[in-house]
Amino acid sequence: MARQTDAFHGSDLEKIEQIYGIKKEDIVSFSANVNPLGASPLMKRELALRLDVISSYPDRDYTRLRQVIADHCKTVPEYILVGNGSTELITLFIRSIAPKKAMLIGPTYSEYERELSLDGGRSAYFALKEEDGFILDTPSLLSTLDNSYDMLIICNPNNPTSSAVTVDNMSLILDRCRALGIFVLVDETYMEFAKEQDKYSAIPLVAEYDNLCLLRGVSKFFAAPGLRLGYAICGNMRLMKEIAKNKDPWTVSSVAETAGQLMFTDSKYIEDTKNLIFSERDRVCRALREIPGLKVYDPIANFVLCRITKENVDADILFDKAIRQNMMIRNCSSFTFLDNKYFRICFMNPSDNDRLLALIRDVMS
Ligand SMILES: Cc1ncc(COP(=O)(O)O)c(C=O)c1O
Numbered sequence: 001m002a003r004q005t006d007a008f009h010g011s012d013l014e015k016i017e018q019i020y021g022i023k024k025e026d027i028v029s030f031s032a033n034v035n036p037l038g039a040s041p042l043m044k045r046e047l048a049l050r051l052d053v054i055s056s057y058p059d060r061d062y063t064r065l066r067q068v069i070a071d072h073c074k075t076v077p078e079y080i081l082v083g084n085g086s087t088e089l090i091t092l093f094i095r096s097i098a099p100k101k102a103m104l105i106g107p108t109y110s111e112y113e114r115e116l117s118l119d120g121g122r123s124a125y126f127a128l129k130e131e132d133g134f135i136l137d138t139p140s141l142l143s144t145l146d147n148s149y150d151m152l153i154i155c156n157p158n159n160p161t162s163s164a165v166t167v168d169n170m171s172l173i174l175d176r177c178r179a180l181g182i183f184v185l186v187d188e189t190y191m192e193f194a195k196e197q198d199k200y201s202a203i204p205l206v207a208e209y210d211n212l213c214l215l216r217g218v219s220k221f222f223a224a225p226g227l228r229l230g231y232a233i234c235g236n237m238r239l240m241k242e243i244a245k246n247k248d249p250w251t252v253s254s255v256a257e258t259a260g261q262l263m264f265t266d267s268k269y270i271e272d273t274k275n276l277i278f279s280e281r282d283r284v285c286r287a288l289r290e291i292p293g294l295k296v297y298d299p300i301a302n303f304v305l306c307r308i309t310k311e312n313v314d315a316d317i318l319f320d321k322a323i324r325q326n327m328m329i330r331n332c333s334s335f336t337f338l339d340n341k342y343f344r345i346c347f348m349n350p351s352d353n354d355r356l357l358a359l360i361r362d363v364m365s
Contacts, residue, residue: 004162086230
């Protein structure tokens with residue numbers, strides 16, 4: 001029996017299997033934030049014909065893969081560094097900057113704080129306010145930053161709030177940080193799910209700011225978390241050379257190298273994913289807003305944060321009821337600044353979303 005205080009991470013399906021006796025293949029994960037269409041069909045078809053790449057080392061410089069990624073992101077391959085998931089790149093950039101004191105915008109993804117603490121640096125949180133719908137108050141952040149900080153990490157769109165900083169506000173943040181000697185790491189893992197990417201993505205700023213690095217990967221939008229392929233986009237050539245020199249060679253396998261070259265060119269799949277997420281995001285949020293006792297925060301990414309305002313119901317109860325029907329939601333009580341009144345769900349296929357909506361309505365009634 002799971003303890004009421006257990007908060008499972010999106011990738012904890014094995015733990016769920018043990019505790020609840022549900023086979024992990026039978027669980028619909030509303031918690032992992034992974035595209036419900038699965039991986040690119042073009043990639044799967046072509047990769048199967050090229051599995052012999054296993055017998056060769058990947059290109060040490062990943063020249064073709066970086067070109068394909070640069071085309072996908074409308075930037076240049078010189079600005080791209082590939083890694084073993086964006087997780088490896090979070091580690092490499094934090095280790096290379098070696099901040100004495102970093103600022104995080106919370107609640108946010110926990111890996112940043114973990115990595116910072118492993119490297120002995122201090123970190124402080126700037127809190128997103130519930131009453132602002134967890135949207136960053138940029139002027140207030142700007143006045144809080146000072147030269148005691150040397151790194152700022154922003155998840156954009158942010159996990160778990162699904163709120164995002166506009167590129168105009170990001171420019172203001174970068175100007176202030178440049179003046180104070182602060183390096184800014186922006187995790188854009190969920191950016192491709194935003195309807196107005198031009199309004200939010202900082203890719204156009206990469207050439208302009210040498211205190212900026214963006215991180216992305218294929219785990220969520222391209223539904224390939226098992227492949228472990230991420231990339232950094234950074235215009236600071238001195239830093240890029242230093243990181244490339246110190247990093248282990250071949251941390252991206254030849255399978256991931258080949259799969260990456262294929263999936264970024266699957267334009268039909270990219271279009272289908274956007275159509276599905278855009279329409280389900282609108283439809284599910286409309287339905288959630290009609291449920292009394294729930295507060296829904298406007299989502300920019302492929303997931304939504306909700307707060308249960310009704311007494312006697314919390315995310316532990318909702319998690320338990322949902323998992324017993326093979327649906328896994330994210331209880332957000334383990335996030336800094338949140339408690340067990342908050343939960344997060346990602347948008348899956350329409351029939352699965354309907355099943356979860358019916359359960360939430362039932363629990364809240
Ligand atoms: C914000 C954020 N960044 C990075 C990651 C990890 O990504 P990857 O699989 O590319 O290492 C996650 C995974 O949940 C995430 O939510």
